[in-house]
Structures are given as C-alpha cells and as structure tokens.
Amino acid sequence: MERVSIIEGVHPVILVAPHGAAVDDYNTDIITEVCAETLNCYAVINRGWERAEQVDYFKDKANCNDVRHCHEDVVKDEFLDPIIRFKSRIRKKHTHAYMFTIHGLGNDIKAKANDPDINMVVGYGAGSPSSYSCKLWMKDFFIYLMRQADIKAYGGKAGGQYAGWAKNNLNQLFCKWPKYVDDSLHSMQLEFIRTIRDTKANAEFTGNILAVVLEDMLSHGKWTAPEGFKTNEI
Numbered sequence: 001m002e003r004v005s006i007i008e009g010v011h012p013v014i015l016v017a018p019h020g021a022a023v024d025d026y027n028t029d030i031i032t033e034v035c036a037e038t039l040n041c042y043a044v045i046n047r048g049w050e051r052a053e054q055v056d057y058f059k060d061k062a063n064c065n066d067v068r069h070c071h072e073d074v075v076k077d078e079f080l081d082p083i084i085r086f087k088s089r090i091r092k093k094h095t096h097a098y099m100f101t102i103h104g105l106g107n108d109i110k111a112k113a114n115d116p117d118i119n120m121v122v123g124y125g126a127g128s129p130s131s132y133s134c135k136l137w138m139k140d141f142f143i144y145l146m147r148q149a150d151i152k153a154y155g156g157k158a159g160g161q162y163a164g165w166a167k168n169n170l171n172q173l174f175c176k177w178p179k180y181v182d183d184s185l186h187s188m189q190l191e192f193i194r195t196i197r198d199t200k201a202n203a204e205f206t207g208n209i210l211a212v213v214l215e216d217m218l219s220h221g222k223w224t225a226p227e228g229f230k231t232n233e234i
Contacts, residue, residue: 003048003060004078007033012094013041013214014086016101018065018170020046025104027203031192032102034207039214042086046079065101065170067177083173087185098134098218099187101170105162107194113154113234119196120146121234123156123164123171123189130158131165131175134186141223142188143231145213151196151206156189157233164189 015036020029029045036043052061057074064070070080083099090097110116122143125133139155146153156162164171164187174185190210197203 003046004082005029005033005043005045005047006082007036007041007043007045009036009039009041009043009086011039011041011215011218012090012097013039013218014083014090014097014099015041015043015045016083016099016170017043017045018063018101019051019103021048022051022104024106025102026194027197027200028102028104028192030200030203031197031207031210034204035210035214038208038211041214042090044079044082044086049075049079065103067168067170067173070170070173084180087174087182091182091184095184097182097185098214099174099185100214101164101187101189103189103191104197105191105193109193109234113232115152115154115232117152118154118234119151119193120153121156121162121191122153123162123169123191125165125172125175126156126158126160126163126233127165128158131172133164133171133175134188137223137225138186138217139188140225140229140231141220142213142217144223144225144229145216146209149209149213151209153231155231155233156191160234162189162191162234 017032019025055072171189
C-alpha cells in the first residue's frame with residue numbers, strides 16, 4: 001500500500017487527510033477520497049505514516065499535521081510537496097485556492113459541548129492574536145451549509161484544541177510559515193465526529209455531503225448570515 005495517495009483535480013480545492021491511517025481518525029481517508037472524486041478536486045491522503053512524536057521514515061512514523069514533520073526528508077517529498085504543487089497549479093487558473101484538512105473527532109465531544117447533536121468542529125485560526133486561515137464569512141457559510149445538510153457544525157473557539165491556530169498545525173501553513181504565506185489560500189480544519197464516519201458507508205455518505213457543500217460554497221463570492229444565525233464555538 002502506498003503511504004500517500006495523490007488525486008488530481010479541476011476545482012480549486014485541496015483536501016488533505018493528515019492522519020488517514022490513524023485509529024483516532026478512522027475513515028477520514030475515505031471521506032477525503034470520496035469528496036475529492038465527487039467534487040473533482042485535488043487531494044493528498046496519508047495512508048501509511050503513523051502519528052508519532054519523532055519522524056522515522058524507516059518505520060513509517062511521522063505526524064503529517066505537524067508542519068515541522070512535513071519538512072523532514074521523505075515526508076516532505078511524499079506529503080508536503082504535493083500540497084504546494086497543487087496550490088501553485090490552482091493559482092495559475094484561479095484567483096483563490098482552498099485547503100481543507102480532514103480529521104477525526106471523538107464522540108465525547110457531545111458531552112463537552114453539552115449538545116447531543118454536534119457532528120463536527122471547524123477550525124479557522126481563532127486565537128490571541130487571531131490568525132484566521134480563511135475569511136470569517138466563509139467559515140460561517142460553511143457551518144451554515146453543513147447544518148442545512150443535517151451535519152451540525154461548531155466553530156473552534158480561541159484557545160481551544162480545535163481552533164487550528166498553532167503555528168505548527170497544517171491549517172496555518174499558509175498563514176504563519178513565511179516561505180508559504182499566501183492570502184489567496186483559504187483553509188479550514190474539519191473535525192468529524194466518529195458516528196458519521198464509523199463505517200465505510202457512513203464515511204462515504206459524509207464525503208458526498210462535504211462535496212455538495214463545498215461546491216455550493218465555491219459558487220458564492222460573499223455571504224451574509226440570516227438573522228439569528230450563530231455558529232456556536234467549542
């Protein structure tokens with residue numbers, strides 16, 4: 001089995017599954033692959049690097065959501081370079097590029113949020129100071145569309161573990177790493193609860209919903225939230 005799968009696309013979207021091989025992120029590789037094929041967009045899917053504190057390419061050990069690990073030998077060639085290459089390819093044809101990193105979230109989030117209906121959390125760089133990885137209206141619109149599709153999404157609050165704010169988090173690659181900073185690249189960290197990816201069929205269904213939502217979002221240049229709409233944060 002290849003360690004990293006690469007999918008070519010047409011739409012200006014790069015889907016990335018940093019932990020597709022991990023138990024905690026079970027079936028995020030399926031969500032990513034199905035969404036990419038349905039939307040006809042780019043994807044980089046980790047299938048063989050096992051999350052670890054230190055990189056050891058002889059033992060397939062690396063945290064592909066850690067930008068420092070992504071710059072190590074072999075990991076860079078297999079995982080990071082395709083992301084950069086796809087972004088450059090998109091920007092030759094489009095004004096903006098979009099990256100979505102796909103992760104898994106435990107069912108215990110329901111208790112943490114005190115909400116049995118929560119299905120996912122969207123990280124967008126809230127923090128102190130904030131390092132927003134996308135336009136705030138894009139984050140709000142994405143959450144709105146996911147809820148319209150019966151997947152209740154929350155935002156990742158400032159200082160929370162789902163914010164996608166830390167410098168070494170892949171979601172901040174184009175925000176906090178000088179070599180790659182690009183305001184035309186918008187990214188979000190998508191954390192999907194286990195119950196909507198616990199089987200292959202559920203993961204495929206979630207991937208298809210994500211494709212429909214992203215296609216709808218990309219068709220809008222701006223969005224104003226309806227009166228009374230709020231994202232909720234955790």
